[in-house]
Amino acid sequence: MLFCEFAVGLVLATAGPAAFAWQFGSSSSSVTQPAPPIQVTQPQINSTTYQGSETTEKATDGTIPLSLDDAITRGLKHNLGLILTSQSQQSTHGSQLQQLQYLLPTATGKFEESVQQQNLQAEGLRGGGFPAIIGPYGFTDIRASVDWYLLDLSALQNYLASKHNFAASKLSVTDARDEVVLTVGNAYLTCIADQSRVASAQAQVDTSKVSLDQAIANHQAGTSPLLDELRARVDYQTQQQTLITAQNQYDKDKIALARAIGLPLEQKFQMTDQAPYAALDNLDADAAVKQALETRADLQAMEEQVSAAEHARKAATDERLPTVKFSGDYGDIGVNPANSHGTGNATGSLDVPIFEEAKLRGDAKQAQSQLDQKRSQLSDLKGQIGADVRDSILDIQAAAKRVEVARSNVELAREALSEAQQRFKAGVSDNLAVSQALQSMAQANDQYVGSLYEHNIAKLSLARALGVAAQKYQAYVGGK
Numbered sequence: 001m002l003f004c005e006f007a008v009g010l011v012l013a014t015a016g017p018a019a020f021a022w023q024f025g026s027s028s029s030s031v032t033q034p035a036p037p038i039q040v041t042q043p044q045i046n047s048t049t050y051q052g053s054e055t056t057e058k059a060t061d062g063t064i065p066l067s068l069d070d071a072i073t074r075g076l077k078h079n080l081g082l083i084l085t086s087q088s089q090q091s092t093h094g095s096q097l098q099q100l101q102y103l104l105p106t107a108t109g110k111f112e113e114s115v116q117q118q119n120l121q122a123e124g125l126r127g128g129g130f131p132a133i134i135g136p137y138g139f140t141d142i143r144a145s146v147d148w149y150l151l152d153l154s155a156l157q158n159y160l161a162s163k164h165n166f167a168a169s170k171l172s173v174t175d176a177r178d179e180v181v182l183t184v185g186n187a188y189l190t191c192i193a194d195q196s197r198v199a200s201a202q203a204q205v206d207t208s209k210v211s212l213d214q215a216i217a218n219h220q221a222g223t224s225p226l227l228d229e230l231r232a233r234v235d236y237q238t239q240q241q242t243l244i245t246a247q248n249q250y251d252k253d254k255i256a257l258a259r260a261i262g263l264p265l266e267q268k269f270q271m272t273d274q275a276p277y278a279a280l281d282n283l284d285a286d287a288a289v290k291q292a293l294e295t296r297a298d299l300q301a302m303e304e305q306v307s308a309a310e311h312a313r314k315a316a317t318d319e320r321l322p323t324v325k326f327s328g329d330y331g332d333i334g335v336n337p338a339n340s341h342g343t344g345n346a347t348g349s350l351d352v353p354i355f356e357e358a359k360l361r362g363d364a365k366q367a368q369s370q371l372d373q374k375r376s377q378l379s380d381l382k383g384q385i386g387a388d389v390r391d392s393i394l395d396i397q398a399a400a401k402r403v404e405v406a407r408s409n410v411e412l413a414r415e416a417l418s419e420a421q422q423r424f425k426a427g428v429s430d431n432l433a434v435s436q437a438l439q440s441m442a443q444a445n446d447q448y449v450g451s452l453y454e455h456n457i458a459k460l461s462l463a464r465a466l467g468v469a470a471q472k473y474q475a476y477v478g479g480k
Contacts (some may be wrong), residue, residue: 010389011378013228019173033235039169041233045081045085045088045176047183047219049080049081049084049268050079050080050081050179050180050183050260051080051183051256051259051260051436052079052080052081052259052260053075053078053079053080053259053260053261053262054078054080054083054262055078055262055263055264057262057263057264057266057267058077058135058264059264059266061266062268062288063268063269063270064216064267064268064269064270065267065269065270065272066270066271066272067271067272067273068188068273068477069474070262071184071185071187071257072180072181072185074184074186074261074262074263074370075180075181075183075184075262076177076180076470077262078261078262079180079183079184079260079261079262080177081176081180081183082176082177082179082180084171085169085172085173086173086175086176087168087386088169088172089166089170089172089173090161091167091369092162092165092166092169093166093298094212095162095165096159096162096163096165096166098162099155099158099159099161100159100162101153102149102152102156102158102159102161103149103152103156104148105146105147105148106146106147106148107144107145107146107147108144108145109143109144109145110142110145111141111142112139112140112141112142112143112345113138113140113141114138114139114140114141114370115136115137116135116136116137116138117133117134117135117136117137118133118134118135119132119133119161120134121133122131138335139333139334139335140333140334140335140336140337140340141331141332141333142331142332142337142375143329143331143333143453144329144330144331145327145328145329145330145331146326146327146328146329147325147326147327148325148326149320149323149324149325150324150325150326151323151324152323152324153315153318153321154315154321154323155315156315156317156318157311157312157314158311158312158315159314159442160192160308160311161307161309161311161312161315162308162309163308164304164305164307164308164311165304165305165308166306167301167304168301168302168308169287169301171297171298171304172297172298172301174297174470175296175297175298175301175467177361177469177470178297178463178464178467178468178469178470179464180470181460181463181464181469181470181473182460182461182463182464182469183260184257184260185457185460185469185473185477186457186460187253187256187257187260188271188273189259189275189453189456189457189460189477190253190256190257190358190453191253191254191257191271192271192273192274192275192453193275193449193450193452193453194246194250194253194254195250195271196275196449196452197241197246197249197250197445197446197449198246198247198250200246200442200445200446200449201242201243201246201247201316201438201442202243202401203445204242204243204438204441204442204445205236205239205240205243206442207239207417207439208232208235208236208238208239208436209236210421210423211232211235211236211421211424211431211435211438212229212232212233212235212236214232214421214424214425215228215229215232215424215431216229216232218427224427224430224431225430227430228424228431231431231432231435232431232434234435235434235435235438239300239438239442242442254269262388263326275449275452275453275456276304276456276477276478277403277452277455277456278478279400280396280400280459280462280476282391283396283397285389285390285393287383288389288393288465288466289386289389289390289464291466291468292385292386292388292389292465292467293382293385293386295466295467295468296385296447296465296466296467297467298381298467299378299382299385299467301316301376302378302381303378305362305374305377305378306371306374307312308369308374309370309371309373309374309375310371310406312370312371313364313367313368313370313371315367316332316360316363316364316367316368317364319353319356319360319363320353320360322350322351322353323350323351324348324349325346325349325350325351325466326346326347326348326349327346327347327349328344328345328346328347329344329345329436330342330343330344331343331344343464346477369477372475382414385465388460388461388465389465389466391461391465392458392459392461392465393462395454395458395461396455396458396459396462398423399455399458400445400449400455402451402454402455403448403451403452403455405451406444406447406448406450406451406452407448409444409447409448410444410445410448412439412444413437413440413441413444413445414441416437416440416441417434417437417438417440417441419437420433420434420436420437421437430452438467456477457475459476460473460476460477461476462476463476465474
């Protein structure tokens, strides 16, 4: 009989699946480790991304006024590039919290109710002295478990790396605001330039129509040949083509502006600001570069990423170090809650890696490669910031000179056109001079509009290069 009891106990300890069993919770007393981090694919954000937006508003009747401030405010709310960057920040914060969990104790609780019945004959125990069926029998277990890595330097370094990555993501949001201001400001200034070109083209159409009417009248009166009328008609139709092209480009650029700031494409709007011109003098390139290196958020973000890569490299080194772990549980187990007794266990372990050389070296090489890449990118970004600042200052100075020259050319072309029209009207000369003057006037107007746009966008680009576009764009676009 003693042998039979021993055999039954051995079978129960080593038997496979029970004939039937009911269980709530886990039958294991070990603590479940946190699930692996969720792999989140970060969106690809580039200059094209900032040309889109999240449109949530409905189009309204009529035409709404839109100033540069209104456009930038809308862009900072709806622009896709800023939205995706902000969402990436939340994802990075989630990664930081996941890394923090590996430094904190993991506590779980369970309630387990088990009922089992064993068929010994199915297990091969047949013959006298062995019962065919054992059970049903069961137990109730209410238990809390704790699992805690008391010392894991590699996990600590990974958490510090995640903190720097989160700081970098916050700085990236700040930098994205400057990028939105540059994108929206460029789109708005482009529309203003287009509007000026349309107005100039319309003026040229009206002027050429006057010349055409005069040529027709002179031809009918017999004071000028048919050639003058034909030449005037060609000029008139050419200016009409220029107007059609300018209007089409204006309408397309307004669509691009609406896309960047989240306006419904069906919404009609009218720009209320005109292209300002205010000189930006006393620009010291060296001082501006120094200021940019202190204020650019993307540079600060890259420095945080370098710090994160340094901690990740240390984490790879610290994988060779021992880890100290505590595991424990305490609960109440028995036939039922009324007939039970408290039980528990506590385990401390020291885990030492003995032979993982290939993995450890591979992790170290990957971490070192990431660190080297971030350091190279940081060095390149510093150089790029210096180049951006100096390029913007050169563009401002060149555009300012072009504005002055173009303004003078417009005045001269206007005088030449008026003189040519008066001479043709008086019959002193044919309208060839009028045709040439019209072309010169159109060219001078186009050059003036283009130089004014280039001057304003260069100033806005300087604000972006200095990292102050979101805060001080008005001071730069309007002068200083």
